Amino acid sequence: MTLEAGMTCVVQPNVITPDQKAGVQVGELVLVTETGFERLHRAERGLFRIG
Numbered sequence: 001m002t003l004e005a006g007m008t009c010v011v012q013p014n015v016i017t018p019d020q021k022a023g024v025q026v027g028e029l030v031l032v033t034e035t036g037f038e039r040l041h042r043a044e045r046g047l048f049r050i051g
Helices: none
Strands: 008-011 014-016 023-025 028-032 037-039
């Protein structure tokens, strides 16, 4: 597949511990542009604690 300007793509590695009991969500939605990409998520990067 060749990415072209105007396409969107989710880059989402599956980062988990060796025992697969814990992981982290690090996905990113990007828009492919003529010169690279544009990040579409508006949330700040970093660690969030829920609960």
